């Protein structure tokens with residue numbers, strides 16, 4: 001049974017039996033970053049085109065979506081673990097591989113939660129259609145990646161980047177979040193890692209049928225070696241990259257491509273295709289044992305006046321990158337629908353490039369800015385595009 005988007009549980013999509021409210025921005029994040037009842041700039045109104053960006057304002061604490069009690073309780077466990085991991089990062093305490101998995105799960109939850117919020121609360125231009133999936137279906141659904149940066153101590157604040165773009169409205173595959181001095185860039189998409197790690201990866205393929213050509217995704221054999229170009233997009237500031245390949249199925253569904261030692265070394269549990277969390281530096285990619293002092297050094301970015309700009313703009317650059325290397329499409333589609341989807345992606349990348357141009361112009365002349373960057377520069381708490 002389907003509920004209207006305003007009434008569906010954000011986690012499972014069903015009408016909640018015992019209704020509770022899920023905060024889109026978790027309460028612990030609000031408390032950690034300032035007064036939980038504060039108002040905040042929330043997204044950019046872009047419907048009038050990139051020349052007329054306007055900042056929107058919301059109260060954090062009223063930003064909630066409906067949820068079943070059982071779903072909410074289950075995800076509360078993840079929130080409690082995530083809180084601990086974020087606190088460890090801010091305090092530069094060692095992290096385990098399990099901590100990194102928790103962080104990646106949580107980023108999946110927040111990213112998809114913000115996307116559903118945009119659809120149901122009206123800050124997304126694609127709001128007219130019912131969300132095709134909910135948070136519970138998208139945690140560990142596809143390859144996921146995060147890049148962690150620590151700034152010098154610079155006060156409290158919570159900022160998002162990328163959640164207001166039409167690209168994010170179409171598919172919640174990349175965004176960035178800043179929690180006090182911690183910046184996390186995050187992306188998730190099928191094929192985004194696996195193809196370059198040399199693992200089995202999904203690819204769109206086509207088949208002729210009596211009714212016409214059908215496009216669908218199929219699993220291809222990996223190259224069994226690292227390929228150049230893993231998450232290769234411009235990164236203007238320092239950061240540590242962590243990642244975890246993920247498939248939306250079990251080994252039973254598709255065993256042959258996984259039957260070799262190179263591939264199997266990547267998995268903690270082969271039957272469920274649960275991969276080991278990985279860490280990538282300039283020189284190596286390895287399974288995470290511990291994130292300790294050496295890795296923390298790689299996260300540290302000294303103060304630079306362009307950091308707010310880099311934070312916003314690199315989220316859009318990441319979105320465009322992921323839309324090119326990730327899998328576009330999946331469910332079987334006609335040739336016409338598939339081509340329409342590719343054209344939409346192309347158009348959305350174009351819009352992001354227009355935003356990036358506008359942002360660059362605003363950096364050159366801050367008096368022209370109405371996207372929140374002035375407030376950011378003044379140390380005010382901003383959620384920007």
Ligand SMILES: [Zn+2]
Nearest residue numbers: 009012068071
């Ligand atoms: Zn539910």
